Amino acid sequence: MTAEGSPRTGGGAQEPVGDLVQRASQQLSQPVRDEMRLAQAEMTQKGKRFGKGGGLFGGAGLGVLTLQALVATVxxxxxxxxxVWVAALIVTAVLAAVTALMAALGKQQISKASPPAPEQTMDSVKADVAEIKEKAQR
Structure with missing residues (x-):
């Protein structure tokens, strides 16, 4: 019997609505699971970049404090x-250059991780939705 309650005809080969809904559900759930895996991988990668960038920024600040004893010695x-004033000026210039380099590297890493959203996944989901809409209009 079909969803309308009429008996199936041999030539039509129509599936019951329940089977169609079940198959559609299975076909939609796989892309959703795939997109979730992609989003997780993308966010993990971005999280690593934020961690690395933050560590470099932290290293830039901590490095200045840690070097205080070494600065006095040098x-x-x-x-x-x-x-003495020339020696202090040279050491200050070197430390400023190292600090600026670490800050620039930290900023670069954080900018690579921004924005903190799974952009590739969002683009992929948009493409999936567009494809589903296109197929539904046929």
């Missing part, structure tokens, strides 16, 4: 061969 050592 200035003292250089002051044996030049004026």
């Amino acid at each position: 200035i003292a050592a250089l002051s044996l061969v030049m004026d």
Whole structure:
């Protein structure tokens, strides 16, 4: 019997509505699961980039604090061969360059991870929805 309650005819080979709904549900659930896996992978990758960028920013700040003792030592050592103010200026310039480099690398990593949304997955879902709409209009 068909969904309308009439007996099936041998030549029509129509499926019951329940079977059609079940098959449609199965066909739609697989792309959804695939998109969820893609979104998870994409967000994991972005999370790693944010972590790396944040670590580099943290390293830039912590590096300056950690180097304080070394700075004093280097200035003292250089002051044996030049004026103290020249030694301090050289050390300050080197530390500023290292800090700027670390901050730039950290910013670069964070900008690669932004925006924190699974863009590839969203594009893929939009394409899936468009395809479903196109097939539904046929």
